[in-house]
Amino acid sequence: VDQLVYLDYAAATPLDEEVFLAMQPYWQEKFFNPSSIYQSSVEVKNDLLQARQTIASLIGAHYQEIIFCAGGSEANNLALKGYLSNFEPSKNHVVVSYLEHDSVLKALNGFDYQLADLKSDGLIDIDHCLSLINDQTNLVVLMLANNEIGTIQPVKYLTDKIKQIRLERLKKKNFQPLIVFCDACQAGNYLDLHLSRLGVDMMSLNGSKIYGPKQTAALYIRHGLKIKPLIDGGGQEYGLRSGTENTAGFIGLAVALKKTQALKNSEIKRLKNLQNYFLKNLSNQLPEVILNGSFKNRLPNNLNLSFPGQDNERMLFYLGKHGIMASAGSACSASNHHASHVLSALGLNDHQIHSTIRITMGRQTTKDQLDKTIRVLVDYKKKL
Numbered sequence: 001v002d003q004l005v006y007l008d009y010a011a012a013t014p015l016d017e018e019v020f021l022a023m024q025p026y027w028q029e030k031f032f033n034p035s036s037i038y039q040s041s042v043e044v045k046n047d048l049l050q051a052r053q054t055i056a057s058l059i060g061a062h063y064q065e066i067i068f069c070a071g072g073s074e075a076n077n078l079a080l081k082g083y084l085s086n087f088e089p090s091k092n093h094v095v096v097s098y099l100e101h102d103s104v105l106k107a108l109n110g111f112d113y114q115l116a117d118l119k120s121d122g123l124i125d126i127d128h129c130l131s132l133i134n135d136q137t138n139l140v141v142l143m144l145a146n147n148e149i150g151t152i153q154p155v156k157y158l159t160d161k162i163k164q165i166r167l168e169r170l171k172k173k174n175f176q177p178l179i180v181f182c183d184a185c186q187a188g189n190y191l192d193l194h195l196s197r198l199g200v201d202m203m204s205l206n207g208s209k210i211y212g213p214k215q216t217a218a219l220y221i222r223h224g225l226k227i228k229p230l231i232d233g234g235g236q237e238y239g240l241r242s243g244t245e246n247t248a249g250f251i252g253l254a255v256a257l258k259k260t261q262a263l264k265n266s267e268i269k270r271l272k273n274l275q276n277y278f279l280k281n282l283s284n285q286l287p288e289v290i291l292n293g294s295f296k297n298r299l300p301n302n303l304n305l306s307f308p309g310q311d312n313e314r315m316l317f318y319l320g321k322h323g324i325m326a327s328a329g330s331a332c333s334a335s336n337h338h339a340s341h342v343l344s345a346l347g348l349n350d351h352q353i354h355s356t357i358r359i360t361m362g363r364q365t366t367k368d369q370l371d372k373t374i375r376v377l378v379d380y381k382k383k384l
């Protein structure tokens with residue numbers, strides 16, 4: 001039987017063995033509710049605190065600024081709706097871009113927002129973004145790394161500019177707050193997440209993309225920001241996310257983030273090599289293939305490729321038949337429900353979008369697997 005080749009790490013990562021082991025005690029021996037008062041519960045509460053501290057220190061936050069949530073979508077919804085619903089509806093103005101995940105764009109429904117353009121390299125058009133900020137803008141949303149095309153955004157550059165805007169506002173006695181939210185769900189494995197080097201006010205991190213458990217996320221909320229909870233109840237997570245804590249999950253999330261950040265530099269080097277190798281060899285045999293988005297400012301594990309004249313669903317089906325798991329630009333664009341808003345903002349038409357597949361590599365990806373993938377892609381074209 002042919003070896004299976006998994007090339008969809010942006011969709012999900014397998015749970016790391018160390019993470020798996022770290023989570024084990026919390027299903028049975030340490031199942032206690034962290035909010036109870038007896039010693040066993042206090043121990044679990046302390047373990048959870050330690051997980052929070054681990055994440056906080058990895059990103060340069062205080063532990064009380066870390067809110068555990070059930071996944072990236074929830075973290076994004078809490079950050080955006082939780083912040084914006086504190087303002088009179090007429091006092092909200094959000095600047096966001098087409099790069100964002102649906103969990104961000106859809107969370108903004110009903111709020112006043114404007115979309116910044118993308119440049120053809122898949123990076124945000126910073127000048128356009130800045131030009132959209134007006135005296136009432138209270139939130140700018142900029143993801144760190146994109147899930148479809150893997151482009152890395154100049155977050156620090158933008159937050160420095162925003163700092164200047166804040167100072168100018170104060171001089172004009174305009175006290176409307178202006179903050180930055182950053183979706184870093186796809187960035188945890190490969191990018192520097194330190195807040196001092198990003199300058200953002202809120203940031204989401206996702207366990208399921210960093211070899212941690214699904215339905216776990218950490219949302220950083222800068223001390224002092226007012227956020228309304230989406231889920232009310234027992235007041236867990238400093239009142240921002242009620243519900244008995246997913247202790248195993250959050251402890252796993254902390255171990256996963258620590259490990260993946262420790263492996264960051266070696267994985268970047270290894271994957272950059274594989275990324276180069278794959279692109280070069282594929283282009284040698286199929287010169288018509290187009291890479292979408294900047295090659296330089298890109299996650300080392302992502303290749304978003306258009307195959308002119310081909311149909312991505314058929315390609316993915318053919319790859320699947322040969323044990324190769326890849327995806328279309330985003331989960332919904334494979335089944336034609338709606339075309340990728342990211343690729344379309346890049347200027348691709350519907351035909352081009354439906355000729356595009358996303359290959360995302362990870363810790364288990366090898367050169368042999370990529371050779372096989374190239375062979376199958378070349379074969380597919382020959383058979384047409």
Ligand SMILES: Cc1ncc(COP(=O)(O)O)c(C=O)c1O
Pocket residue numbers: 010011070071072073074076101103143145146147183184185186206208215
């Ligand atoms: C950039 C980005 N944000 C948010 C999410 C949502 O995460 P989840 O599906 O874990 O809720 C994802 C997951 O695909 C993502 O890639």
